[in-house]
Amino acid sequence: MEKEVVNCMSISIIEDFDERIRELKEHKEVIDAIPIESLDKRYLQLHIENQIHEYERRRSELSSGKFAYKCSFCNGFVKDSIIPAMVKTLVICDACTKTINGVMNANDAEEQWDLPKGTIKQDARPGGPLEEFKKVQLVFKSGRYWQIHRTVMESYYETRSKKHNQNNERQTRGESK
Numbered sequence: 001m002e003k004e005v006v007n008c009m010s011i012s013i014i015e016d017f018d019e020r021i022r023e024l025k026e027h028k029e030v031i032d033a034i035p036i037e038s039l040d041k042r043y044l045q046l047h048i049e050n051q052i053h054e055y056e057r058r059r060s061e062l063s064s065g066k067f068a069y070k071c072s073f074c075n076g077f078v079k080d081s082i083i084p085a086m087v088k089t090l091v092i093c094d095a096c097t098k099t100i101n102g103v104m105n106a107n108d109a110e111e112q113w114d115l116p117k118g119t120i121k122q123d124a125r126p127g128g129p130l131e132e133f134k135k136v137q138l139v140f141k142s143g144r145y146w147q148i149h150r151t152v153m154e155s156y157y158e159t160r161s162k163k164h165n166q167n168n169e170r171q172t173r174g175e176s177k
C-alpha cells in the first residue's frame with residue numbers, strides 16, 4: 001500500500017462530501033421552487049436542510065482533523081490532528097498502517113537483512129526459535145510462503161547479527177523495487 005494512495009483517499013472522501021452537499025443543494029433549489037406552500041414542502045425543505053447541515057458539519061470536522069476517528073482495524077480512536085487514512089467507510093489509523101506495511105515475505109526479509117536464503121523457513125519450523133512470534137501472527141504462512149513482520153527482523157535477527165557483526169552497520173536499501 002503506497003502512502004500517496006492513502007492520502008488521496010482521505011482527500012477523496014472530502015470530495016465525496018462536497019459532491020453530496022452540491023447535490024443536496026440542487027435538490028433543495030428544486031423543492032424551494034415548488035410554487036405551492038404546503039406542509040409536505042416544508043417537511044422536505046427541513047429534511048434536506050438537516051442533511052446539508054450534517055454533511056457540512058462532518059466535512060468541516062474532517063478537514064479540521066478534530067474529529068475522533070475510529071480505526072476499523074484496531075477499533076481504537078484516533079485523536080490526532082492528522083486525518084487517518086480513509087477508504088470510503090474504512091478508517092486506518094497510523095499505527096495499523098505501520099503494522100500492515102511491516103509485513104514482508106521471507107525472501108525479501110532475508111535479502112534485506114543479509115540472511116542466508118531459507119533461514120526464516122528453517123527457524124519457523126515447529127518448535128523452532130520463531131515459535132513465539134508465530135503464536136502472535138508476527139510470523140505466518142500465506143500459501144507456500146512465510147510472511148514475517150519487520151519487528152521480528154529488528155528485534156530478533158538484527159540483534160543477533162549485531163552480536164556477530166558489531167561494526168558492519170546494515171545499510172537500508174531502497175524500500176521498494
Ligand SMILES: [Zn+2]
Pocket residue numbers: 071072073074075076092093094095096097
Ligand atoms: Zn488502528
